[in-house]
Amino acid sequence: MPGADPSGFISAVLHSGVGRYVCQLQRLTFKFCKESGSSCGVRDFIEHDLMDFARTNPGVVVYLLPVRRDTPTLFAEYLNGREEHMETAGWHREYIIKFVEHLRARSGNEIINFRKYIRTEHPSIQGPWTPFTHQPTEWNLLNFPHAEGLQPIKFEKTATEIVLEMARAQGIRNIVTEAEKLPRESASTQGIGVSAEGVAAVTAGTDAKR
Amino acid sequence: MSGRLSEAVIFSLRQACRPFRRTVSPSGAIGAVAKITQWRMLSTCPILQYKAFSKYDVMRRHELYRRRQEAGPEPLRHRNVRPNWNYDAETFAFGARLGENTTSETFRLAFISPSYTERETARRREVFEDVETIETTQEAPNNTGLRDYGSQILRRYIAAFCRYNFPFFPEDGIQAISNHMQSEAILPNIASHLGITDLVQCEELPVSNATLKDTLLAVVGALTEDFGRPRAESFIRDFIMTSLLDADINVLLDLKNPMEIVAGILARDSRPEPETRLLRKGAVETPEAYYCIGVYSDKKLLGESFGETLLIAEEMSAHNTLHRLFRTAIGRRPLLLGKKGKEIGNIDAYAEVPNPWLHEWTEKECIRRLAARASKTAANQQLEEETSGQPNAVRNP
Missing domain, CATH: 3.40.30.10 (Glutaredoxin)
Structure with missing residues (x-):
């Protein structure tokens, strides 16, 4: 310039x-x-x-x-x-x-x-980065798309889960959730009924009244 | 190189610039700092009123500029035409700067190039035309002898240094590095940065690259003659071998058909021939396609690399295999320079036993030659101890 x-x-x-x-x-x-x-x-x-x-x-x-x-x-x-x-x-x-x-x-x-306070003629001693650099080695034997690979890495308890736990603790049995849409919940919610409406819901006491 | 202005031109230009002199600082930032300090010193005085431009100033400056353009650039002159020049002091400082003592007659001779002696002889012949003095008939001494000596020392040390640092690199590559280090791309640059340009006595101006190179070699020769080979080798390592940091040795060894070379090496080692496997690929349908190929022999990975097409990736992986075999892949041990360079002790053994050439290269052969050098060094040391009566390390700590 x-x-x-x-x-x-x-x-x-x-x-x-x-x-x-x-x-x-x-x-x-x-x-x-x-x-x-x-x-x-x-x-x-x-x-x-x-x-x-x-x-x-x-x-x-x-x-x-x-x-x-x-x-x-x-x-x-x-x-x-x-x-x-x-x-x-x-x-x-x-x-x-x-x-x-x-x-x-x-x-x-x-x-x-x-422009910079450092300079090097050898930016790397490991070679250029590629999309496959540092890939976990167990992935070599997997067939993609792999179901486990699609999951998020870390879960925190959702508000729904907290409410469900509280409900169970109170001994309420007729809890209605949609287990199929939440596959990760399927193990913990076995034996709980599935509502036709879709959204997970807690209808505490209503069935008992009926 | 820019020419120096003559005194008359400097005077006239200064006259032209006189109204500027308090406002325009000639030396940039530093000058500006100096000027501010002057202002501080003058702060007790009333603020100076500067003269404005008169139309005659403008006309005069135009005229001077026109004359300068007409006169053209100043001719290039040797540094020694200026009043602040003392050849003895300069040669002393040359040595002091490099940590050597260069005041002897040998070094004075090292700076005299053949073109200078030719001119001097011709000039004397003209002056003493009819008088056949001894001086004119004698062959005037110049630095050709020292240059050849220095060149020999340099070639020997470069080969030994490279073989020590890259014991698995084929001899073809060592020769390529040696030629590169002795070429006119490297040596004249070093010579001029050591201050040889002003000291060398030659006819041409500006000093040619060939003269600079020859003078540097002559300095190496003079160092050997005055102080012995270890001192000269230390000089070469500190000032010449450092330029190897800029070079890519894998590029200097320019290999065509790397996969054939890999196959040849494996065949000589009686191992199964190389197989290439596609390890990974990504973004295949895009301009930034990525293929990673590995070279295997007997189910063992020898090298892997990548490229934007399968062909390029295959060639790159063959190159990577060779780099791994020759121990010159990136991430190798750095060159032994500076204080660590003193570890390279057995120069003779490394200079005499070459690395295997590419057409006969095997890993076992490289290891065998390393052992041969080690035994040669041990034998040399024993011989020295016997002759001197005490171990080498005590004499030269």
Whole structure:
């Protein structure tokens, strides 16, 4: 999409870190003025921190480029061939330390919006999913459509069942249900009459009165 | 690679952009952060009034843009033409970055390509036309010798590394991996990401892939010459073999008629020939049809896979059978790289004893060769202990 922010996935340059870690910053150039006030922080940095930086990072070549009355600038060159530059006019020493560290720790790739914070070249070690993945092995021997397979997995007591139980507990005998339409009830409702109307119903006391 | 602008052009462009400089940040997000801090520092000052565009500014910018277009792109120049360049510091940093010491003369030679010496010799001949000095008659040294040495070391290590990691993979596949790893698809990329592009001395610009590849090989050769083979092998493992993570080794071993190969392997093992069975199918009448086919021999499942037609599913299942036989199916043990890569000790045994070729491949033969390598390693160790008087592990912990 033209004009959109560059986006992509997280990556390590040349699998850095799988074998050895390689600092991707290869060159750092400080352009500064020896006199002007805007370069004051850079001069402080050079005086106090630069030797430590060079000692701890022997893989980074540091160049000092004194120029007269020009904007002090930090140029960073990375192993992937890209360059970054930052104008450091008016920056104080702590601020330069912070951004030198930022440049050192970068991979040199363009800063992009990560679509995800993880990335893998091997999404699965078990193979692609198919509709038959993790199918129960006992199904191999069944003939489909299988009656047990058509049942819901879990039952809870229905309101009808609760009422029927209560009725039985009270000793009411003439309970009318439709057993054929409720096959799962057939075992428990043996011996109970079947109504012609269809809907399960409890007609407590009415038959007794008749 | 983009060209650098000349100083004059930079100056004129900067002049053109001067009214923008406080408002437009040249380095994107970071620049913007810096600018905000500047604002904070300036917060005690009254707010700055920026100059508006005058019609002359607009005209001048148009003119400068036209001139820039007319001048065309800047020619590509070598990094060493810039003032911030010190070759000694660069070679030192090159080694320090990789954890090696590369300041010796050997490495200086490794970066000199034949094209550079040819040009230098021709130039000297021109300068000393009538004077036959010793220097001009001598053969100028270049990195061809180191390159050949490094190439030999690399080829040997790649084969040993692959045989160690895939002891059941046929030798055809090992050779395919070896060719892939030494090709111009892999080595120049590694060379440029190690910073060799700026250091190599050659005539052409931009540096060609062949030169980059040769220089990387010469660096390997120089490492071997200065520090011995184990150090060079460690370098190869850490910087070159990691590229194998991107490659699919089953694709590199490009097999035609996989079912015939399965049949051949079973015949050599005197097992019954393979049978394919349709295990499952679904959505048959739809564009997303699914057939799962298993390959059996003597009622034992050797491999199974699926496809959208019966033919594709059969071929896929034959491939899966081969992957299972070669121990290269997905979910295999990961490559031994990094610290774990140090486990690969018996390079000689693995380099000398190849895996069986595809036309003679049997599982028993692979196991037999693993045993042969183990005995060879034991014999080598014993020999070393006898010659040195103490076990190898103590000398090289």
